[in-house]
Every structure is written in C-alpha cells, then in structure tokens.
Amino acid sequence: MNLSVVKRHLKEIGNYGLYLWKKPSLPSNKFVIFGRGRSGSTLLVNLLTNQNQVHCDNEILHDRLLFPRSYIDLCSSRYQSRVYGFKLLSYQVRDVQPISEPEKFLLSLYESGYKFIYLTRSNLIDHALSNINAKRKQKFHHRSHEGEFKYQPIKVEIEELFQRIQFSEELGKYEKNLLQKIPHLSLTYEDNLLNSESHQKTVDQVLELFNLPSKPVKTNLVKLMPLELSKMVENSEELIEAIKKSKYVDFIRDNTSKSHQQV
Template sequence: MPVLDEATTFLRQQYLFVRQQFRHLQAGLNYLSGRPLPDTRFVLFGRGRSGTTALVSMLDDVPGLRCEGEVLHDYVPFPRRHVLGRTARCSAEAYGCKILSYQIEDVQRPPGRHEDFLHTLHHDHGFHILYLRRTHLLRHALSNIWARQDTFHRKKSAPDTEPTAPRVAPEHVIEWMERAEALREYEATLLKGVPHLSLTYEEHIRHDKAHQPTVDMICDFLNIDSVPVESSYRKTAPSALRERVANYEALARRLRGTPYAEYLD
C-alpha cells in the first residue's frame, strides 16, 4: 500500500503541474490578445492558514466579483503575466486572486526583484492589495502542523466529526513560528510603498459575526456594492490551546522563558 500511495501522490503532482502549465498557456494567450482587464482587480495577499480560503469563498459570493484561489501555487515561467492573463479572461466586473508570500519567495522566479512584484501589479496594472495576516504565532503554527495531518476547518457540507487533538514536537512548533516571523518581514518588504487594506485573521475572519462587516469593508475599499454573504467553511477547532494539543504541558514548558511564551493560554 505505501508504494501505491506514493505512486498516487506522484501522479497527482504531475497532473496538477500539467494543469497549471496549461492554464499558464491560456493566461498567456489572454495576455497577448490585449483583452481589457476588469474595471476592478485585486490581489488577496498573505500566508497560508490565515483565513485566506474562507475570505476567497465569501468574496466569490459577491455578484459581479470573481475571486480565484492560489493562481501561483505551482511554478510558471512568467508569473506576472500569468496573473494578468487570468485577470483578462474574467468576464466579471471585478476580479481577484490569492497569492501567498512563500509563492513569490520560493516557488516563482519573477523577472527583476522579487520585492517589486506587488509594487508592479499595483502601480503599473491597477491592482488593489488586500493583506491578510495572522497575529497569533502559536495558533498559526499549530494550524499549519495540524493541516498536514487533518484539518480544523471543513466544508459545511462535510460530515460532523470531532477532530482529535494531535501531539506536537515543541521544537517543530518553534521552527514554524520562526518561519512565520521571517515571512512577516519578507511580506513587509513586498508591501513597502504599496497602499493596501490590512486585515487580520483574529479580527476579521475568526468569528462569524465579523464576516459580513469584513466583506462590506473590502467592497467599500474596492468601490463595489456589497451583499449578504456566508463562508462555506466552518471552524471546527476547539478555542482553548489546551484542547488543541495533546501534550500541551510539554509544549508550554518549552516555550516558557522564550519570546513565544506570550502566546500560551
């Protein structure tokens, strides 16, 4: 079975790569065709496990607005042209897509300086920038670790099952938080000189009651009409960290005395 699983994973990866390159070809043709871009266009920029998927779901429910997911998840030769081509093929009045910071840093190789990627999209091509981040480093790290085993967020149509709290390696958690801090600094360089709407998971995504005001604020920022929306994702993670981690006390002992102790319950 492990061999079969490995073969299935390999074939899936190859399929996704080929699909991405086909979409890149389509995007390139759209870019070269000179088709006009939608009047309103934006990038939802941030980091994985920060509420970006839920926000894409909500924004995509707004009439006249098409919001895509991670258009730069896999390598493409011309990432900026890929974004422009994906935008050009959209027939809606407003178009947005999600781009994660690690994709600009590690996956893509845009011509020129990486740091100019968002700057060029905004200043040269009229893209608005929405920046969504997660401020609680420990919860963010645990969310990333858990996502590689199961998920604390599921489609609302999925069967109701109780997630099992995982055991975590404290050093692994610290590595995730250190990586998050490094990405936060990198994101600051990408956003330097780029006007943007700043959002946080904790204030704008975590609680259901914040969803509609968040969408209203974004629509106002984009100068489009808002409507009542509802995320198709539901949060299933317990709120207390002690319930999220099977060996919470061991994790707490390791973090005490470090800058990350402030994130403990």
C-alpha cells in the first residue's frame, strides 16, 4: 500500500470519527445515478446540481474506501436540507470497492430511502468510441469557461472497438442483475440527454420523484464528439466495413447522416 493510499484511508477514518461524534441527521430525499461511464452521467449531474433545491455529487466511490456504505452516509449528511444524490458507476461496485455482496449493497441504499436512476447508452458503437477517445486524449469533459473546443479525429483499431463494445455489454448485464429487485427510473443518453431540447423534461422527471417544482435547466458542459463517423474517426470507412460484418451493424444506421453531437 503506497503512501497516498495510507493518507487517504487515515483521512477517511478521521472523517468517520467526526461524523460519529456529531451524529448528524441524513436527508430524507436521496437518489443514485447508476450506470456506466461515458453515458451522460456527468451531464445529468451538472443539470441537477444547477437546480438550487438539489445537490448531486459526482463519483464519491471512485477511489477504494475502507467503508464505502458509511462514506455515502457521511457525504449525504452534509446536505440535510436538500435533495441529495450521487453518481455510482457499475465498475466501481464490481471492481473498486470492497463489496462482497453488491446486490445487498445496492438494496441497502434503496431500503434506506435512495431512489435509483438507471442511465444507459443505447448505441454501443458511440459508447465505445466515446470511451476510446476519452482514454486516448485523457479528455473526459469540457466546460464553456475553458474556451473553444476543437475536436481532432482519432484512428481506431477494429479489435479495440469490439473489445470496448463487449466490455460494455458485460457491464450492462451486470447492472441489470443488480437492479432486478430495485425499482428505478430508466433513462437513456439518446432519449434524455443527447439533445438539449430533452434536458428540461429529463430533469423534471427526476424532480417529480421528490414532488419538487420544475425550474429552468442549464449546463456549462460543451459537447466533445461529432456523431458522424467520418468526422469522428480517421479510418471511418474501414471501421464501417468491419461493423457491417458484425452483429452491431444496426448501430451505424444513423451515424452517417446526423450532425448532432455527443458529450
């Protein structure tokens, strides 16, 4: 265990001590945004946090913790008078945190009052390319105050694309198994977040879970990638030919004609 991990765990223990000493109450209205990365979850967090009656944390379980369930309560206790939410990616439950029974872990959140929002991305090719682009460039998000953003096309290896798609499919099956016994609001990136025209309706759906009034939405996130494969990928023709020979052919039916963008 390296020094930075030791320091993080010591800080975690110190925070727990303070939390147990103060014994703060927890907010009664809580939610979890659950799903895979690169599915629009940061955009949804951004839209919800700009509602003054809601606070939504990002990935509070991004780093391995000693007591992840207690840490969630600690974070929520800071926002007792507001609706509190946080983003939880499925790989963090499966691969990062010391959770031996993930189904029971999520069920315990639900039973303690957390409402679940399950966010997915339907187009597996777009999802895979978004992951590849973000990892390659180490650029996951861009905000308006950072200045103009210019996208540079990437060259994609066919094998890498299919590996990414298969990884996403596996996580999708894992997520659905975990949520079998948990009622949840299902959202998709394509229907609920891709186009800005759908943002208000999407946020209103979440607010309705807590009987909160609708308020105008806004975001400072800038879209990163064009959806047209010819603009997204240097070797788009090669990529399209490979996809046409695979079971994922339906996912390219709209990509060559639309000009809207993805976050």
